[in-house]
Amino acid sequence: xxxxxxxxxxxxxxxxxxxxxxxxxxxxxxxxxxxxxxxxxxxxxxxxxxxxxxxxxxxxxxxxxxxxxxxxxxxxxxxxxxxxxxxxxxxxxxxxxxxxxxxxxxxxxxxxxxxxxxxxxxxxxxxxxxxxxxxxxxxxxxxxxxxxxxxxxxxxxxxxxxxxxxxxxxxxxxxxxxxxxxxxxxxxxxxxxxxxxxxxxxxxxxxxxxxxxxxxxxxxxxxxxxxxxxxxxxxxxxxxxxxxxxxx
Numbered sequence: 211x212x213x214x215x216x217x218x219x220x221x222x223x224x225x226x227x228x229x230x231x232x233x234x235x236x237x238x239x240x241x242x243x244x245x246x247x248x249x250x251x252x253x254x255x256x257x258x259x260x261x262x263x264x265x266x267x268x269x270x271x272x273x274x275x276x277x278x279x280x281x282x283x284x285x286x287x288x289x290x291x292x293x294x295x296x297x298x299x300x301x302x303x304x305x306x307x308x309x310x311x312x313x314x315x316x317x318x319x320x321x322x323x324x325x326x327x328x329x330x331x332x333x334x335x336x337x338x339x340x341x342x343x344x345x346x347x348x349x350x351x352x353x354x355x356x357x358x359x360x361x362x363x364x365x366x367x368x369x370x371x372x373x374x375x376x377x378x379x380x381x382x383x384x385x386x387x388x389x390x391x392x393x394x395x396x397x398x399x400x401x402x403x404x405x406x407x408x409x410x411x412x413x414x415x416x417x418x419x420x421x422x423x424x425x426x427x428x429x430x431x432x433x434x435x436x437x438x439x440x441x442x443x444x445x446x447x448x449x450x451x452x453x454x455x456x457x458x
Contacts, residue, residue, distance in 0.1 A: 225254055225264040233273055233284055240381050243281040244274070272296055291378040298382055306386050307426035313376055314360060318406060318422035319415040320367035329366040333407050336362050340403065347395055353387045359403060363422070366410065401428055 272292015409417035
């Protein structure tokens with residue numbers, strides 16, 4: 211195996227760090243196309259080979275997706291998120307729902323116990339943004355708003371490990387929601403999250419956990435041909451297998 215120049219290696223590492231920062235900071239959001247190779251050469255003031263090596267390294271780590279003839283796109287916000295995206299992108303939707311139910315119900319219970327006034331202000335603001343996004347009719351905007359609200363609930367748990375794990379799953383959850391919602395927001399399929407936020411506000415861990423546990427399975431059970439006359443789903447509407455993961 212040939213030895214590489216320490217100076218060149220350090221330069222590539224610096225470029226990787228700068229590109230990673232653009233991704234993790236949200237400057238380059240998930241799904242966006244990053245600047246072209248010539249543009250990056252000009253912006254960074256380095257050789258084309260250095261840029262190419264850095265981009266390939268981030269693609270290998272799962273943060274970028276190089277699409278021949280189209281460009282390079284942001285796939286995930288961290289290396290772990292990239293690994294999870296690749297590993298679970300084709301997973302059984304029921305298994306994803308069970309995972310979400312487990313994490314989100316636990317987080318909601320903790321949030322009801324630990325939420326601060328600042329958390330409540332944030333939750334109220336994001337709930338309002340979610341409703342506005344739904345009313346606006348843009349599916350992609352709604353998905354982003356919905357994911358942000360769920361992330362805020364997890365953040366209110368003040369469990370750093372749970373927060374980091376859920377954040378790394380965020381891209382996968384967004385993809386799952388994007389598939390569920392589709393390109394058109396159907397009014398009859400709207401799922402109210404106000405009860406969850408109110409349960410957290412009251413400090414009612416049981417109610418918060420129950421609300422959060424059911425949401426993923428409501429989404430999972432949607433059928434384009436179904437009659438969406440009910441929005442008052444509770445744990446009783448789901449099988450024991452559905453709720454086992456949530457501790458229901």
